[in-house]
Each structure stands twice: as C-alpha cells, then as structure tokens.
Amino acid sequence: METKTTDKIVPREIAALLSGERVILRETKRAVTPFGGVAVFISFLRKIDLVEQVRRYMPIQWKSPNHIDPTTTFVAFLITVLVGAKRFAHAALLRGDQALHTLLGMKRFPIRRQDSETMLPCGAAEQRDQDHTKTSLALIPE
Secondary structure (H helix, E strand, O other): OOOOOEEEEEEEEEEEEOOOOEEEEEEEEOOOOOOOOHHHHHHHHHHHOOOHHHHHHOOOOOOOOOOOOOHHHHHHHHHHHHOOOOOHHHHHHHHHOHHHHHHHHHOOOOOOOOHHHHHEEEEHHHHHHHHHHHHHOOOOOO
C-alpha cells in the first residue's frame, strides 16, 4: 500500500538577495527550478552585502518611474553567467523561472525578449528587417 508523501521541510530559510524577503527552502518531489543550488551562492552574496556595495558604486541611475534598478540588472546578469549562459541573450531563459526570481527577490526579470535589438548599431535593426523582407519575397514562388 502506498503512503501519501508530503513535502518535507528542510530547516533552512534565507532572505531574498535584493528584497530581503524571507524565503523558505523545502524539499519536494515536484520540479521547482534546475538552479536550486544557487540558493547557497545567494546566501553568500547576502552575507557579503553585495547588493548594497554595488548600489553604492553603480555609475548609472535611472530617473524613469518604470525603471528597473541597474543593480537588479547587474545581479540578473551575474546569476545568468553563474547558471551557464554563454551569451547575454541566454538570460532570457531565466525570465520564466519564478522560483529563481523569488530567491533573488525580483518582481520582474530585467532582461527583455529581444536584447539583440539593443546590441545592434544604430540603423542595423532596420537594415536587418529590410534584408529579411527581401529574403521573404525571394522565397515566394512565381
């Protein structure tokens, strides 16, 4: 006879890196995030007060009411590299990982879907779009 298993609570809680909110880590049979081991690194970053140190020396300050703190963007990039991204565009893979966002204390992940657009030189995106249109037209059978 099978017994119903419940999640076991591991005696471990941490504070989210950016927001400081309490996060309880639990052992579960459900898939949560493939980056659960990052919690240890996040605890270390919190212990050395990385966020406040970066905020103190960050040379960029945005004025928009809808801005994302540059420190948050920096931390997102740092974690993206930590989990194995080889290009900046790979950061988009973490946009949907709500468990990782909770560990970091992020309400929204600061990487846009089309980051390659922002990395292109002025006018290059328009040129690429024109080239794509030419290619698409060339593929239409006569």
